[in-house]
Amino acid sequence: MELATKRNHASAKADLRALVNGQYAGDANALIEKIAADLLAGVSAGAAVKSGAGKTAGLTSQSARREIAARLAEWLIRDTGRGGMDQPSWLPVAKWSPEEVIERTGMSKSTLYRGDHALFYSVVPPGKKNGRAYPAWQFTADVPSHLPHLLEILRSNSRMQVNTFFMSEHESLNELSAAEVLAGMPFEDRRSVTPAQARMLSLPVKVRLDRIVALARMEVADLD
Incomplete structure (x- = not known):
């Protein structure tokens, strides 16, 4: 189950990067909704572990949004090896x-x-x-x-x-x-x-x- 989850996460990240690059061929809105749902589920699960099962009501929508934004930033920036780097200033010739x-x-x-x-x-x-x-x-x-x-x-x-x-x-x-x-x-x-x-x-x-x-x-x- 854990391996399948990792594969799903890797696929979602690849699809999201393709979407940002303008190269995703599927339904963009459906992809975003799926990723948002997956992230929100992950945030809720994390909160349940920290505060005890069934005690996620204290997680406000604002903190959930912050957590989701942080995870998206990790997917789009740090995961691709571009974290902390500025936009390129030279075009590649390769x-x-x-x-x-x-x-x-x-x-x-x-x-x-x-x-x-x-x-x-x-x-x-x-x-x-x-x-x-x-x-x-x-x-x-x-x-x-x-x-x-x-x-x-x-x-x-x-x-x-x-x-x-x-x-x-x-x-x-x-x-x-x-x-x-x-x-x-x-x-x-x-x-x-x-x-x-x-x-x-x-x-x-x-x-x-x-x-x-x-x-x-x-x-x-x-x-x-």
Whole structure:
């Protein structure tokens, strides 16, 4: 029973991380309700142990909420190894295998493959003729919440064309790539950032997104 409970907790945490990343394919409201119920049951059980069976009435709704919030914070922050760390200031240049994406984001294999070229995109792994590798930058910060709209615009492009669009420097973006402007941070292998580029990266997310949307529409029009 204890092992099954641990498995259920691990699955719930993975689903919740996928939901936060915008990559959960199930019913989000049902998931949240289930997790809230599980947490509240855990809080009540803990109170019963401390104060004696049947004496949980003293646990106020306010203290229950605080306990649930603490547990959610543990799941979303400390459990993933990111506790105490600031948001990244550099975009990763690595490419993840499907297995790495599943491990790092918590999504299922079916969700990963269904979402390819809709929620995120893949490229052919270096040195291979087929297969999938996922540029890691697209899973950083709030990129997952904005990328699907851009992929919808670029839906007629091949995987290589999509990757080239996001990774290439654009004159209209002060020689930054669309990926960097979308994320609001430079790639980790960029040696320096000019004042003009820094100003571009610090623009409000809506302004940056609008510029990339316009660029994506021009990209599609040029290919027609």
